[in-house]
Amino acid sequence: MSETILRLEDVTRIHGTGEAQVTALAGVSLEVAAGELVAVMGPSGSGKSTLLNLAGGLDAPTTGTVVIEGQALGQLGKDGLARLRRRRVGFVFQDFNLIPSLTAAENVALPLELDGQRVGKARRRAVDALNTVGVGELADRYPDKMSGGQQQRVAIARALVGDRRLVLADEPTGALDSHTGEGVLRVLRERCDAGAAGLLVTHEARHAAWADRVVFLRDGVVVDSTGGDVAESLLEPTA
Amino acid sequence: MSVKQGLLALLATRPMYGAQLRAEFEARTGGTWPLNVGQVYTTLGRLERDGLVEGIGADEEGRISYRLTDTGRREVAAWWTSPVDRETTPRDELVIKLALAVTVDGVDVPTVVQTQRTATMRHLRDLTRLKQQAMNASDDATPEAANPGVKRDDQGRIDLAWLLVLENLIFAGEAEVRWLDHVESTLVREAVRGPGARRTPAAYENDTDRTTEGARS
Ligand SMILES: Nc1ncnc2c1ncn2[C@@H]1O[C@H](COP(=O)(O)OP(=O)(O)OP(=O)(O)O)[C@@H](O)[C@H]1O
Ligand SMILES: [Mg+2]
Numbered sequence: 001m002s003e004t005i006l007r008l009e010d011v012t013r014i015h016g017t018g019e020a021q022v023t024a025l026a027g028v029s030l031e032v033a034a035g036e037l038v039a040v041m042g043p044s045g046s047g048k049s050t051l052l053n054l055a056g057g058l059d060a061p062t063t064g065t066v067v068i069e070g071q072a073l074g075q076l077g078k079d080g081l082a083r084l085r086r087r088r089v090g091f092v093f094q095d096f097n098l099i100p101s102l103t104a105a106e107n108v109a110l111p112l113e114l115d116g117q118r119v120g121k122a123r124r125r126a127v128d129a130l131n132t133v134g135v136g137e138l139a140d141r142y143p144d145k146m147s148g149g150q151q152q153r154v155a156i157a158r159a160l161v162g163d164r165r166l167v168l169a170d171e172p173t174g175a176l177d178s179h180t181g182e183g184v185l186r187v188l189r190e191r192c193d194a195g196a197a198g199l200l201v202t203h204e205a206r207h208a209a210w211a212d213r214v215v216f217l218r219d220g221v222v223v224d225s226t227g228g229d230v231a232e233s234l235l236e237p238t239a
Numbered sequence: 240m241s242v243k244q245g246l247l248a249l250l251a252t253r254p255m256y257g258a259q260l261r262a263e264f265e266a267r268t269g270g271t272w273p274l275n276v277g278q279v280y281t282t283l284g285r286l287e288r289d290g291l292v293e294g295i296g297a298d299e300e301g302r303i304s305y306r307l308t309d310t311g312r313r314e315v316a317a318w319w320t321s322p323v324d325r326e327t328t329p330r331d332e333l334v335i336k337l338a339l340a341v342t343v344d345g346v347d348v349p350t351v352v353q354t355q356r357t358a359t360m361r362h363l364r365d366l367t368r369l370k371q372q373a374m375n376a377s378d379d380a381t382p383e384a385a386n387p388g389v390k391r392d393d394q395g396r397i398d399l400a401w402l403l404v405l406e407n408l409i410f411a412g413e414a415e416v417r418w419l420d421h422v423e424s425t426l427v428r429e430a431v432r433g434p435g436a437r438r439t440p441a442a443y444e445n446d447t448d449r450t451t452e453g454a455r456s
Contacts, residue, residue, distance in 0.1 A: 041360075043424060189371070205416035206409055209363035210371075216353065224353050226361045 002033040005166050005197035006055055011064035013050050013220075024050040026220040027064070034165065037189060037198040039208035042217035048201040049170055051217065055199055056089045056168045057081050068166060086111050090159030092169040096151045098143040098158075104130060105139040108158045115162075129157040133187045149180035156187055160196075167191060167198045173207055185210045242274060242282050244318050247291060247307065251315045254295055254306035257283060269401040271408070286311070333415070337422060348426060356419045363412040370405045373398060 013025040025047045032038050040048050053059040054066055057073045066073045068088055073081060091097075098107050108126035113119060130136045133153040143151055152172060159167055169188065173181030181204075189210050192198045200211060208214050216224045249255065249263050257279045264274055283305055286292040291311035294303045307315065333355060340346045376398070 043420070186371070186374075205360060205363055205413045206367075208360060209367040209409070209412075211364070214357075214360045214364075216356070224357050226357050226364070 002035050004031050004033050005069055006030075006032040006199065007065075007067040008051075008055065009065040009067070011051075011054055011061045011066060013047075013054060013059065014062045023220050025054070025061075028217075028220070028222055030215060030222070032166075032197040032199055034195050034197055035192060036213070037192040037200060037211045039211035039214045040199065040201045040217060041203070041205075041208055041214055046217040047220040048217055050220075052168050052170050052199060052201055056091055056166070057085050058091075083115075086115050087162060088164055088166055090161075090164040090167045092152075092155050092159045092167070092172040094171040094174040096143075096148075096155040098151055098154060100143050103140050103142055104135065104146070104154045104157075107143070107154060108161050111158065112162055125161055126157070129161040130154065132160065133157045134183070149176050149183070152176060152180070152184055153187070156184060160187075160191055165196050167196050169198070170201045171203065172200070173202065173204065178206075181207065242278060243286065244315075246279065246282055246286065247311055247315045248318065250292060250305060250307050251312065254304045256298075256302040256304045258302070267400050269404045271404055341426075349423065352419050352423050352426075356416055359412050359415050359419070363409060363416070366405055366409050366412065370402065370409070373402050373405065 008028055008030045011025060011028045012023070015022045015024055028047075028051060030038070030051075040051060042048055050059065054061055057066065057068070060074070068084065071084060073084070076084060098104075099110070102110065105123055105126045108129050109119075109122040112122035112125060117125075127136060127139050130139055130153075133156050135150055135153045135157070138146060138150055138154065143154070146154070156169075156172070159169070167188065172188070173184050176184065185207055188198055188200065198211075200208070202208050214226045215222055245264055246260055249260055249267075255263065257276055260283075261274050261276055261279050264272075283292065287294065287305070290308055291314055292305045293308055295306050297303045337348070337351065340348045340351050
């Protein structure tokens with residue numbers, strides 16, 4: 001059994017109070033191990049983004065615990081949490097979130113520089129990460145001079161740069177055509193095969209199919225999940 | 240698709256005997272539609288009777304090769320240029336099952352939907368792994384020794400055929416999941432609307448209280 005990278009224990013998130021109270025997530029437990037990619041599916045409003053934000057420490061649970069690489073997020077102060085997020089967690093958002101006034105390489109290097117790495121070294125690592133996702137030649141280009149698919153790859157490079165072992169992606173293929181979207185999934189899959197843990201929110205079954213497991217959410221509750229292993233009969237050589 | 244059309248299309252490439260036809264058919268469709276040799280010979284017999292193929296003698300092991308007649312060649316050309324008839328596609332068991340589930344009392348339809356969705360997602364995942372193997376193999380362009388699960392000929396065209404067959408199965412699985420999602424949200428809406436509402440079309444037109452989805456998204 002591989003090392004657990006992410007663990008959610010009986011996590012509940014309630015927004016608002018009294019009449020206006022909304023239970024976005026109710027008692028969800030989930031583990032993602034190194035090397036594993038887990039997809040989260042469910043109707044709009046079922047709590048997918050809430051789950052992802054809690055998993056990455058962008059939001060805090062009302063009750064329950066989130067643990068990343070053995071560290072309970074609730075026990076960290078504000079600075080500690082920010083540092084852990086910067087070093088350990090990569091986010092990919094649907095709208096890419098690149099900074100328009102920075103080149104691709106500068107966007108990717110930013111979290112490293114914020115973390116105190118020297119500019120030259122940060123840049124080298126950024127260019128490596130861009131090469132990994134196949135857009136190394138765009139290192140010095142600005143986001144508004146790139147296609148949506150290219151921007152998304154840069155955003156993924158930013159999520160993967162450094163030693164991050166937890167990658168969280170919320171609809172990362174949203175606006176992409178099916179081939180480009182597939183390229184994004186392949187990069188994510190390869191990263192997990194190389195030892196990262198991934199959590200992927202998606203509406204699309206063909207994208208969720210790249211994951212090892214799918215967790216189905218409805219009204220903030222996990223209603224089902226595809227465990228089990230690959231049907232061996234399908235993977236046998238048919239030669 | 241009928242076995243008949245498949246065999247005719249293969250015989251248009253070169254004369255073959257039964258076992259060769261079967262092997263070619265399976266290699267090109269990724270083994271998705273296994274044929275047995277008996278089926279192949281029965282079909283060849285019928286094609287010969289109808290004047291679409293003719294035997295061209297046996298080899299030293301007694302295997303009779305067949306080739307297309309002119310009529311057979313015209314039949315193949317007509318097949319390539321006409322669309323596949325969707326009217327005669329057999330009804331899907333899942334569709335029948337759900338149609339019955341919503342009309343028979345005491346069936347937990349959401350569970351039927353979720354059970355199927357989970358199974359279909361697993362199937363999609365397995366297909367995607369096969370696809371990933373096939374894509375990695377064509378990226379590496381290594382000989383098949385390194386990738387025993389992947390079929391290829393000299394031009395890599397069998398690989399391509401296999402990928403396209405896999406994609407077709409993936410698209411079909413994806414469509415099934417989308418339809419199941421749709422069934423589920425339709426059921427939620429119906430439950431909110433209450434029984435009887437379905438029978439009055441006017442209820443749809445006056446519907447402004449989008450209680451289920453609209454309020455949440
Ligand atoms: N800040 C907030 N204040 C109040 N309610 C919120 C807040 N954020 C989310 N919610 C509610 O929590 C529920 C879950 O929202 P969430 O964004 O996790 O859904 P989702 O599954 O990501 O949906 P989508 O597929 O539309 O992105 C929804 O009912 C939403 O309205
Ligand atoms: Mg969301």
